[in-house]
Amino acid sequence: MAEHSRVLVVSYIFAPVGGVATERCRKFVKYLRDFGWDPLILTQDLDETLRIRPVEIDHSTLDELPSDLEISRVYGPVFSAPVTARPSVATTPPIGGSLSSTPPLRWLRSLGSLLLSPDSFVAWIFPALLRGRRLIRERDCRVIFATAPAFTAFPLAALLSVVGRRPLVLDYRDPWGENGALFGDRRWKQRLNRLMERLCLRRSSRVVFATEGFRDLYARRHPDLAERFEVIQNGFDREPVAAKKPRGEREPLRIGYAGKMFGDQYPMEPFFRALASFVEERGRDLLRVEMAGQIDPENEALLAELGLGDVVELRGFQPREEVEQLQERSDVLLLVIGDMHPFFHGLESAKLFEYMPLARPILGLVPEGGAAWQLISRHQIGPLAPPSDVVRIRRVLDELVGRSASGPAVAPRQFHRRNLTGRLAGILDEVSRP
Template sequence: MTRPTRATPRPPRALYLAFYFPPSRASGVFRARATANLLAERGWEVTVHSAPREFFARYIDSYDASLEASVHPAVRVERPPMSYFRWERDLRRYGPLRANLPVLANAAYNWAQANVFPEHYASWIPHVLRHALRAHLRRPFDVVIASGNPFASFAAAWLIGRLTRVPYVLDYRDAWTFNQFTEELKFPPRSRAWEWEARVLRDAAEVVFVNEGMLRWHAERYPFAAGRMRVVPNGWEPEILGAASGAATAGEASGGGRRPGPLRFGYLGTVTSYMPLEELFDGWRLARAHPELADAELLVHGHLGFFPHDAAPLMERIPTGEGLGVSYRGPVEKARVGEVYRDLDVLLFCVPGARYVTTGKVFEYMATGKPVVSVHRPGIAAEEVLRGYPLWFAGEELDAADVAASMVAAARAARTLTPARTRAARAHAARFTRAATLTPWERRLRALAASRGAQVGAASGSDAGTGADAGERLLHGEGARR
């Protein structure tokens, strides 16, 4: 007699709504890529919905083709279309309505922004719905994850959840309704944005934030969702940093310390208008008068802003022509990040000052095991992870004198750095690898997916989920028009 065998459980299936995903070079791409990769590594079937490549390459010129190679091969990436109304400047690419009745077209667009969904990416939502529902009818998803910004992904997740009963999770890597750099509200009290934010939070299975400050702000404003809010910090990838985060260099291992030559201070990351560049370079002017830094260099690596028009005004704020040893080295491909870190002696953590700002770079900086100088307003969220790092140098105020004092102290530490102190610094950073920060979240997502599977099986014995008829009605629609 043959005994019945238990069916092998299928892997959990996730739909990940991440508008900014490789090949985009936006800062939020790295969290999204790391999340998708880790889920795939842990056996999930992952489908990512991202923006069209054309949007990154043609309309915002924020594109790095090399980043696509770093996406796990098992991750399926789909690119639902969208309207480029907000970005299109070529009259030949206008749709018929805009080309023939531009005033009416603009009025209709502005009305939709004010009365339907107040975000320029809103046109992505119906196309995400069509792609998602079509895929769900074939192979049902167990959980939907939405990354913001943009927050059209949150609205799409909510709509998918309403139609299919698939639970969704919101990932606030940025704030929606307030500016985390200026700490000011982005929308007037009667804006639809507040209605939408309350709506998506009310039905979310879980809501995650990059730091405690952002969680507290949202928990106070939306107490009905506070019990479902969690922190999932950013982190760093050992495979990207390579030797910069691994074993001691030859010099460190032999006790010889750093490489010979002038000290190299460096910043690696996107340079933005919010950064305290004046305080950074005023502090550098003072510090370079000290014997410890007499011949030191300050190297700036990275893009100047996120868009082409950002570059010129930012370049004017970098004093490369004053004989201070300051130079701008340009963008760095992800494959070369470890090499750049390896050649620097002191890292300059220069970021906008706000309680809600962490940034992903702080984790990479710590992973190098090298001195880190803070150039930001005291009290920002990044200090939560820097606290306990043995090579962190920060003043009590954001001014030239305190920045200079921190630079001098870091220079001394770099010249006398021992293998033991490097190991201690890297041990602190090891708590923040992507695997360490994302694993607890992956376990909660897996439990959520398992719960979803049990509910569907009990309700229908079918693999199709609910809301199929409603989904069918949304599968047919007009393509994106400019």
Template sequence: MKKVLIICYYWPPAGGPGVQRWLNFVKFLPEFGIEPVVYIPENPDYPMEDASFLAEVPKEVTILKQPIFEPYKFASIFSGKKTKQISKGIISNKKQSFTEKVLLWIRGNFFIPDARVFWVKPSVNYLKKYLENEDITTIITTGPPHSVHLIGMKLKKQLDLKWIADFRDPWTNIGYHSALKLTKNSQQKHKKLEHEVLNSADLIVTTSYTTKVEFETISSKPIEVITNGFITPEIKKSKVDKKFTVSHIGSLLSGRNPKVLWSVIGELLEENPDFKKDFQLQLAGAVSKEVLESIKAYKIDENLSILGYVAHQKAIELQRATQVLLLIEIDAEKTRGIIPGKLFEYMAATRPIIALGPKQWDVARILEETNAGVYFDYTEKEKLKETLLSFYKAYKNDNLYVNSVDIDKYHRKSLTKHLASII
């Protein structure tokens, strides 16, 4: 069985879709003749945790750990709340406090490419010795944090091995990059590192088609698209909610504030007494202050249920029980290549999806291929309103369902087969 070393920062008990991607690859790779060895930080400062993932780690997998210096721990002395928000990617678009401005400036200009950069040198020293003593000739790095790719690049330069760089998100073209208050010199450093990584790796993996196209303008190295996906856990089948619940499961950050959707819902609540009686907006996950203020401004707060962060199994149950699932992305050209991991779990839940995002969003292509939901850009208010009302009418007639097709190719096992073929 061929061994492969996987270098990642996010691993159980960390929560979030980045953990699920590689946890599931590690589970299924042995079925395709590949033995994964996983390298992770010993003492990470994860912005969110989900202990339920620990039970999913295969007992037979080799886990290597080395300490990491986490500057976020020191920053929290000055403002624990703001530090945690920035670590999660929650950056306010409104007036920022002096502390928040300083933390963002330090994060963007002192820690390049990110605050986990101090893990690079000790990891290279440790892994070089390990790889020299083991029969491992292939390594995989997965980011963000993109500093993990610097580990791969340095090992590639020092040892004769194959290096695959997996990008779960873009680098300099990610939505929040411009919010980091980068100096011109810092921007150039990011661009230089991105170029070096993309041209040093033997093979690049992206989770979206748009990111692949963007990277092809920087590198001539082969690029494969392996999206995120779903797995069907054995959980008790959920009964669909009696109320007309429209749910968003996951973080709603400041930039991801769909005012056009809140406007549509506000109008339907005002115009239709039955809709107001039956409707419930359900939010599970971190929600920014700006989003909550907008919901209140459109008088939806009386029909709002806020659940906060929920464990992954609970999130799956909520997805399967809701009437309609919301998928929201920032309305910007830079987010066209962002395919949220929860899209695939939404598809597995077999409930209708309403996706609101930028024009030419990669999600639209997947929804069209699978017939799993309906996509709208931010200018299509009337079409969005008509669709939401048609879903409500189907709900009233006990006839709200989805006929999705060909979603099995997004199962984690199918995606792992693709990964194994390029390893």
């Protein structure tokens, strides 16, 4: 058998960190050897990752990877802005203004935010650059592949491409400079990040986007580079699961969800209010919702306020095996993507593809007409409602309870992770040719 070529994979976080942030990269790594590429991982020190942010650790994520996979973990300090983070838009400042609005502190916050570009992990670049350069030389890596967010991985990978004289492939799970949600009203910071991003894009040989919407967004911003842009969507790699047996006449409809339950991207309040409306009018015995993952105190308090404690079961973070069992005992699988920011309309969500082989209808509370909405509609895999429209969500709940749940008979095979990795390997083959 021919010797594999090596690719240096740059990802700020990696297994055993679980969740959607590491899923895409981890699945590429799982299958790359099938196509003649041997991945080496360059990532942040795990202890530092655990220190600076609450992450989901799932050691089972390592079990599916090659036992001899080389993971190079490099410590890089993480800095925060010199004052507390900006309050959410729902926060009302105290009468007479707040300390954070005084000019000296506002300027200090602005300077700190400027220095922490593209993000608070930027100090990782220097030690990771030294390690990465050595790996390229000693392990003869032919290509550099970087995935983000965290977007610090992109300038690091661009620098490695320059010093190591290797082609660069960038993988966008989410937009960077075009993501207004990252910058709020700090237009100057967005301009700086767009400049950094432009330099990274120019250095790249290929750029991969997780959705067509993201690719189109960047093609409009960078028309001179659009020929480099490719789309490799998210996918699944579990075997199709048999459709769930029809529930009994007296059994409640079970809705399952595993993921984040906070922030603009995962707005749960409209769903909870629609659920409360349903329960008030039709009783408490027709629906049960089982949810695993992180939830913020506000949403947890809302559930108590709405009296849904016996209808919604919160299970906290669960390992992958437990999440799969939750999904398989559900009649319907919930997908939530917010619609507050324009770029959310381009999201398809890795969770959507994860649901496909389960043969359950997907309740899609996603931006109307957006990428996820179109995908669910095209493949006829579930009912849809805008995530902020309580009335329409309530209407969909009525429809689901009133009919027998059935999902797609066969998950579309083009979304299997192995097939998607084959496409990535083809790109690596192309850019590595002399």
